[in-house]
Amino acid sequence: MKYSGERITDTGPPHYEQFLPPIIQRNYGRWKYHEVIKPGIMVHVSESGEKLYTVRASSPRLLSIEKVRALASLADKYSFGYLRFTARHNVEFLVTEEVNIQPLVDDLEALGHPIGGMGSTISNIIHNQGWLHCHSSATDASGLTKSLMDELIDYFLEEKLPSKLRMAVACCINMCGTAHCCDIAVIGIHTRPPRVQHETLHKRCEVPTLIATCPTMAIRPAIVDGKPSVEVIEEKCMYCGGCYTVCPAMPVKDAEHDGLSIWVGGKVSNARSKPTFSKLVIPYLPNNPPRWPEVTSAVKHIVEVWAEHAKPFERIGEWIDRIGWPKFFRLTGIPFRREMIDDYKHADLTYRHSAYLTF
Secondary structure, rough: OOOOOOOOOOOOOOHHHOOOHHHHHHHOOOEEEEEEEEOOOOEEEEOOEEEEEEEEEOOOOOEEEEEHHHHHHHHHOOOOOOOOEEOOOOOEEEEEEHHHHHHHHHHHHHHHOOOOOOOOOEEEEEEOOOOEEEEEEOOOOHHHHHHHHHHOOOOOOHOOOOOOOOOOEEEOOOOOOOOOHHOOOEEOOOOOOOOOHHHHHHOOOOOOHHHOOOOOOOOOEEEEEEEEEEEEEEHHHHOOOOOHHOOOOOOOOOOOOOEEEEEEEEEEOOOOEEEEEEEEEEEEEOOOOOOHHHHHHHHHHHHHHHHHOOOOOOHHHHHHHOOOHHHHHHHHOOOOOOHHHHOHHHHHHHHOOOOOEEE
């Protein structure tokens, strides 16, 4: 496959090929190998002998205009203006001159962006909006991610782990992100059903649409004080907040009872084993901003136990498959609770979640 030049389409953004660095255009489909020189720095070697260096720095999901301009200035200075943001919010500079690597690293660290996240390390933690923008969030994804990375930063800077570690934070169980298939995921949870504001619901919401949003059919029509409204069957409610999305008169947030859960063992990669979903291991931890000590301590403990007992290149889910879930709970000291019982087996029979399958 070769670079085909500019493509013109009548809709959508310009084709990405137009923005590839010249070295990638020249060697498209001709790369012989790549290797990680050290965490955060990788080299791709082409059949022609040309080398392309990638310098990866950690970056928050939300950037100010000033920070974007500062990163762009570094790209202009060291990589002919070429950089990219990865799916996990890392910023990568595509460098062709090896002498530019160390000055670029020094300037990035001076800006507060550590270099790492390649090889057997933790990459940037992917997360969604949280309290900043999400109307149904149970926690603050940005602040929790910062707290977790502060605890785990050594695993970003150095290869201290058996294999790569991918983490995610989702502010509620709608999971805008990859929390369902990460090595470790922290997911905000509501533990109380939505509170129906009967006095305003009929003015602000369309009842049939509201009822249709509930995945468990926990919402039913009702007449309250002679006005159309709804009732919530608490036994069926899964506290997802989907109803609040279409009806502001159904608030689900609860500052006292909202909390966090921890899931482990998922992955997207097809290497060595098929992609897998994460499994619940801690159903509830308190929501204690601004540093979330209970959550950060629990996650760090799981990482340390895995790092101590896993074989080289063994992801967390693969390690658990080898030793079994009972031993995982014994090694980590996590108590097994009834909420962890996975009783929905039909999904495993019907979901085609492996890239080994073809259609």
